Amino acid sequence: MPCALCHVRGGNKPIIKMNTPPIEDNLEKNIPMLHIGSLRLENHLIMAPMAGITNLPFRMMVKRYGAGLVFTEMVSAMGLSLNQQKTLAYLKSHPQEKPLAVQIFGNKPHVMAEAAKIAVDAGANMVDINMGCPVKKVVKTGAGASLLKNPRLVSEIVLAVRKACPIPLSVKIRSGWSPAAPNALDIAHIIEDCGADAVTLHARFASQGFSGQADWSWIKRVKQHVGIPVIGNGDILTPQNALDMKTETGCDGIMIGRSAANHPWIFRQVLQLEKGLPAPEPGLSERRSLILEHFNLLSRATGEKGAALTMRGFLLRYAKGLPNSSRFRGNIAQVKDLQSLMTLMDDYFHDPENEE
Ligand SMILES: Cc1cc2nc3c(=O)[nH]c(=O)nc-3n(C[C@H](O)[C@H](O)[C@H](O)COP(=O)(O)O)c2cc1C
CATH class of the missing domain: 1.10.1200.80 (Putative flavin oxidoreducatase; domain 2)
Structure with a gap:
């Protein structure tokens, strides 16, 4: 069936010509690549999952500006498993945005496993488990960041999803629930042991929400603690910040949220800096x-x-x-x-x- 997105005003031709160069070009130009399990990304820059923002049209925009991987917003595992049409709609994708990671949230291992299967059947290239959302509505159901308080359930969920999911699997976490419980290292270790292919750390505690400054030293510590790729996230405010995070923490991938929601061209700017070229703001x-x-x-x-x-x-x-x-x-x-x-x-x- 033809995709609705292909039949709109302006045809298929993007107004902005900024398709990312082939992987070989990036290799030549020293753009760091990122492998997550069997997934070979064309670069190490990732658009963060963002509720209300990373819908299909926006994902196609950031992809054109050079993001190596895009995420859906968090999708309710329960909604998927109950076959709710509104929830299933979040899985709608388009070849031009690929590869696509589908992020699921929930707290029941068998439901999460079922949701992962549905995401895979819908064409996801990677499944991600949300263990970082601090929003009350999510946390009070025992999902999102509240899982950080329950390492045993973390392992049950990752094991169940791993078993159900033949494609690359990652988990997105925080530095811990609160400064009094800074357990990112333990949690990342569990995630690796249970078979996930990568871990993303938003370097704030859940109790902070989005306030205060991200403490990148947690990204460095997690990177030193596990063998799977570590994706750093939090407070990339400028293109130069992305390079700084990489140098300071040694992380394998860089995930950008709010700055990319405001300025999707930030991916192109980071890639330009990495090639040693100027990275001007668009006119x-x-x-x-x-x-x-x-x-x-x-x-x-x-x-x-x-x-x-x-x-x-x-x-x-x-x-x-x-x-x-x-x-x-x-x-x-x-x-x-x-x-x-x-x-x-x-x-x-x-x-x-x-x-x-
Ligand atoms: C409006 C908004 C929606 C978000 N939605 C999600 C989400 O659905 N899943 C998730 O894992 N994180 C979500 N986040 C967190 C971001 O993915 C990211 O971790 C956070 O914004 C820190 O990165 P930044 O400093 O680059 O923005 C959201 C953040 C914002 C501001």
Whole structure:
């Protein structure tokens, strides 16, 4: 069946031409690669799973900017196992975003195993288990970061999912539940012993939520403690930060969350720096193209009205740091279709005064 995303305004041709170079090119140019189990990624940069953000259109955007791996947002294992259509929709994918990691959350080993099988059947290239989400709604069900308080259940879940899942498997954790229980090393060790192929560490305690500064020394310690690839995450605020994390911690992969949600081109910038090239911010015309491209992708997935609503949040993020953008930001709520989006953009992006 043809994919809905392939039949939208603008056809198949991306407005932004930024497809990542072949793996061989990256090898030549010293771009570090990353192997997770049998998965051979074209580089070591990863878009973080983010609820409400890493939907299919956004994943296709960051993929075009060079992310080596993209994740779905966390998907309820229970919802998948109950065959809930709304939950199954999160597994929808497109060849242009591959490889895709599907992240599942839950706290029952057999349900998690069932969900992993469903993800594999839907075409996932990797399954990831969420053991880092600190949000109350998730934690109170015994899932997400609350699993860090129960190492035995961690092992039961990873073992069950490993058994059910013939493709690469990773687990995303925090440094521990709280500074009083900093058990990332023990948990990472269990995860490795139970057969996972990689571990991602968001170097904050669950009790911190997203506040305070990520302490990368935990990434370094986990890297020294386990043999599987370690993906570092937390507070990559600039392209240079990605290189610094790699040097300071020795991590194998770098996962970027909020900065990439605001500035998806950060992946291209990191790759440029790694090649020893300048990594400029995109100019106005590229940002305009990016917004149009993103809107087109969203329209294909949800129709123009739905796209306009979703796009409003992204417009606020994309406008972060733009000069003289207060009127632009103030008018974002008026976007209800392609026409009103074009009006908003013509007003800002065609004004040479706004060129950085
Ligand atoms: C809006 C939002 C949604 C998120 N959703 C998820 C999620 O679904 N699964 C997950 O493992 N982490 C989730 N995270 C955490 C990010 O993946 C990442 O670990 C965190 O933002 C730290 O990385 P950063 O400093 O690069 O943003 C979310 C974070 C934010 C801000």
